[in-house]
Amino acid sequence: MSIQIEKPGMLTTVQDEGRQGYARYGISTNGAMDGLAHTLANWLVGNDAAEATLEVTWSGLSAHVLENSWIAVTGGNLEPWLDDQPLPMWRPVYVQKGSRISFRKVITGCRAYIAIAGGWQMESVLGSYSTYLRAGIGGWAGRALQQGDVLYSRFEHAINAAELEQISEKATDSALEPIDTMVEDWTDAPSDQSNIAANTGKEDRTNATSSLPASSRNTFENSVVASETTTLPSPVRWRVSSHILPHYSDEVTIRIVAGRQWEDFEQSSQQLFLEQAYRVTPQSDRMGYRLAGEPLQLKQSTSYLSEAVTHGTIQVPVDGQPIILMADRQTLGGYAKIAHVIRMDLPLLAQLAPGATVRFRRIELDEAQRIYVEWTHELKLLRRMIQLRLSALGLRVQKNG
């Protein structure tokens, strides 16, 4: 259960849910930019959300599979391939020794996540597997992955290769039986490779729904979709439905709640902030996104004392151009906080690349919280459904989280 990095691509790092409990010491939280894609990748191979995944940024990563493994790829569609076939996303995929995974082209979003059954074997530093690039700790030797790095799965100790072969054979039979509709089942076999490629992209929903019998469509608007995979190495016939996934796009509207200094901005600036389309500038990375638009103005120039910030905090420095703080943000900030992105919309934000446009829509705090709490309930249900599917495949499922 291991892979070797052939080409690291633009930036590939090990991440998890973040390094929590150390922000008071000035230690950044880090963690996956798109926490939802990270979590689902893990769930899809039977892991807890706390296991590490590989965060692939932009295209260019390629890796050799050194031993047979179950993996899942989620997040932005960076056109993952398995040898000369498109590698389907948002479902478990059985990859065989000797094959090669590569990310060829950015279709939607800009960050993909790779989980492996059992979790990537990493040393936990300060309670997290996340790579803290600036401090050179965590993840893989505290740095981004490089050519030649060999990464192992912790599953190795729990299950051997022979067992896995059996599992993959068993999976062929059991996956034929539809279990629920949060995972969508495909009944039409895609006629050729290009069809499969289309199925891994934006078009998923349409294809999948149209192929579903009407009776199974209304139960839960299909959170896990099925795929015909006779031409693919893995016999899994379902995947997470794009119905419940965020609609990654390079033109998004992000919901925000007001920040503590919202009232300190000119009324015209508040209005401008909510009306204009901002461009994500090239000076954007895992620390923060710098936006460009008509500059915002404070009612009076004030200096603010540094205080805690959070993932999605939107700060406005003197130049009037907002900065959205992301996963590798510093722990404190000293600029006016005009707003904060709601948690629910952080995955959409995480998938924006330089050049993308973003607009903001203000909602009230209680609405933001209601949306998120309802969403976590939906996710719990989804996890149960995935777990049922995985047990049918014979994949071991971790108990917690």
Place this chain on the structure above:
Amino acid sequence: MKQTRWQMDPLGDAAVIIEFGHEIGLDVLANVQRALRALEQEPVTGIIEYVPSYTTLAVYYDMEAWADHRQPSIPPYEAICMYLERRLSAVFQSSSDSQRLEPSITRIPVCYGGEYGPDLDEVASYHRISAADVIQIHSGTLYTIYALGFAPGFPYLGGMPESIAVPRRDTPRLRIPAGSVGIAGKQTGIYPLDTPGGWQLIGRTPLRLFRPEQHPPVLLESGGQVQFYPITPAEYEQWREQ
């Protein structure tokens, strides 16, 4: 006795920020620290972490844990604010100023000048004093750690005399070695990591401010105090070897 007051505001949809005052000051800092210690003494599920700063204490929470499913009309934010109000009222009612903890003092050895502090002479000539005067003023002061941030274990120190304040360098250095002690405006600080930076460097400490293998992973904690003392290059090197 003056009554301690605070104000709570949301910090996004999954954190609360409690503000104990608007100005930097030892009393406000003491209240932030007291609130932090009291809240920590009673661990609660659904609170992820606390982050203190100059005048504020941020509380990061798990929205779902604070959602009351029997009373969905109470948003998680209100639920956690009610909890925090109750706890803080108890803390600040029950005790008096006499219970204030004496801040711990961390003594930090610094090798001033030379290759360790290439800007020492510039700071001296800026104020038309000698390098020895700068060292004496810098090490003769007790500094308060108002917050940690910017980098792992980096202290925001208060209390530096204006007589050694200097503007940042026009051109930042590309690499400043960890342990460098610098001055920027009215602030002094210590770089925990090798980083680029524009501070005027007057010396370097052999102590490690960030040591991820230990607990706590940083040398200094907010609310404490720092005093620098001069050491020789030989002592610096000896210290590094240990």
